[in-house]
Amino acid sequence: MPELPEVETIVRELDAVAAGRKVDRLDLFTAKIARPNPDRLVGLVQGAVIEGVERRAKFIVFRLSGGARMVVHLKMTGKFLLGRPLDPGGPPKHVHVSLTLDDGQVLWYEDIRRFGFLWGLSAEEFDDWLAAAALGPEPFQLSAAEFAERLGARRGRIKPLLLNQRFLGGLGNIYVDESLFAAGIHPLRPAESLSPAEARRLHGEIVRILDEAIRLRGSTVNDYKGITGAGGEYQHRHQVYGKTGEASPECGGLLERLVVGGRGTHCCPACQIGPDSEV
């Protein structure tokens, strides 16, 4: 489900609700989503104070008292929602975790497809985890020139590279397709074929699009929602994502769908300079 703007929105909402609150209980209803195991997750989180909630790429990081962390990845369908106290009938379908805070608020973790997971990590384990994840820098942390230099050092096609979290942290399928369209670059272009000017332009479009998407609280395409159930608004600004067969906003030609790196890909074959074109 969520990419950088959606996770950023969720993190801000979680921080507003949970920062400074003690976790009175963590109820785990689906053992397999807990990492490294249920006992560690419950043991580290239950009774701890949530000092703040932060984002690293698409990961949600709850900073806990004593330096421990609860790290969450929502994958495709994970969500945090403001819930209700447990009732005897058990949790609603697809709710796998319930956090009861010391002010009586309840946070639910819901995940239809159960791809996501929650880690309980001590301070030291978190450092190791972060090193192993080897996340690339966020687009905002790079200058256009640094981004261009990073691109030039890589082989392979531009779209899968932008999706690679070790190259750049936070982009997903929607924002890659939108950024490549905005920059006039075809998703099949080899990364090393981009001129420095094209690479700088691409960086500029990525940052511009992510900033605007964060301002609009992300894209609600299917069922992404913030913790109160409100959706985002950036889907109304999409130029190509999910618009196969519609007219290109630039040239009026038909937008295409292809598969790149196993992902559905939306682009304009006329506006976006392809791998076989002379630049």
Next chain:
DNA sequence: CCGGTCACCTGAGTGC
């Protein structure tokens, strides 16, 4: 290092 395929899951939509 790179690309392709599959696996992890459930649900929505489409076509017959």
Next chain:
DNA sequence: TGCACTCAGGTGACCG
């Protein structure tokens, strides 16, 4: 109605 099939915002393993 039912069934078969495709697709979905993510990522990691495995293989050539």
